[in-house]
Amino acid sequence: MNTAVRYVNYIVPGNSVPVKNFVNAIDDAYFTGDIDRDDLVGIYRNYLGIEKIHIDEKSNESGHFTELLNDYFSRTKTDPADIDFIVYTRGNSISKGDPWCFDKDAGECVNTPYFLQKVFTMSNAQIFNVEQECSGTLIATRIVLSLIRDNVAKKALILSSNFFETAIKRTMTGMSLVSDGVGIMEISRCDSSHDGYNLIDHAGMTNGAIAKVTDLVKDDNPGVIVSTGVKLLKTLVEKNGLSMNDIALIIPQNINKSGWNYYCQVLGYPIEKVFLDNCSDGHMGDVDIIRNIADARKNNRLEGGAYALVYGLGTGLSWNAFLLQAC
Helix, strand or coil, X not given: CEEEEEEEEEECCCCEEEHHHHHHHCCHHHXXXXXXXXXXXXXXXHHCCCXXXXXXXXXXXHHHHHHHHHHHHHHHCCCHHHCCEEEEEECCHHHHCCCCCEECCCCEECCHHHHHXXXXXXXXXXXXXXXXXXXXXXXXXXXXXXXXXXXXXXXXXXXXXXXXXXXXXXXXXXXXXXXXXXXXXXXXXXXXXXXXXXXEEEEEEECCCCCCHHHHHCCCHHHHXXXXXXXXXXXXXXXXXXXXXXXXXXXXXXXXXXXXHHHHHHHCCCHHHECCCCHHHCECCCXXXXXXXXXXXXXXXXXXXXXXXXXXXXXXXXXXXXXXXXX
């Protein structure tokens, strides 16, 4: 009996801002070093591959999730009572620092997953949140995989959300540029054919020595990040009796497009087989994972039977990956 990713979907806000317009709107106080506005635009566009970002209001979050869940229940014909767990993740959880259910704009506590549980009558679903910036979806997947394989759950929904309040936080100190968005993913026990992915295995590790975004470019940290990630990917592949030659696609976060030249050089893997199609829209926190899994299939990058590695980082620092096989 397989553990499967049967449904993945996301919403990207319609309001987009070109990189140049965004940088021109940043307060002058941000530019205190040797980099001016034109330099920063060049870094984002030419080095990171970002052309625009999408900006939304946090108050729209519950509406976006409602739209996605309406589609989910309609397409999959799932009984809401069959959802055992709802896992809520926020890519901006640490950077904002506020309680996970607090919505200042609404003037009251709006607890998104409990609100959705009530609206869709998911009466049997237990709810918990994962507060891991940028890799909450990856960690939630690992938890849900364990719950299903331990026969604690048959079906779970991961709800991923990313909203940033200020322009300065969106800059990630030049490492990337952050967009807003939401995504959902169903992981379930599956003993019949389906159009999604079999979730084969997961691997992860953490290193508290690299704890902040500003640490990522200090000293030898970039090399440590890549070498650790490469080791994790190879270990996961070899553990499952495969080699990198068997991997049809790597699905990463949309953080640093050019950085994958370095990864691929160390990994011995062609960059053409890394899914970088969405990098031009910036980084959507852990929504990237859901979006890129969905679009890899939609863009015909994965045929039935093909293996894919899903990989990402979260500040802390947490490296996580899982192995999928397209059905």
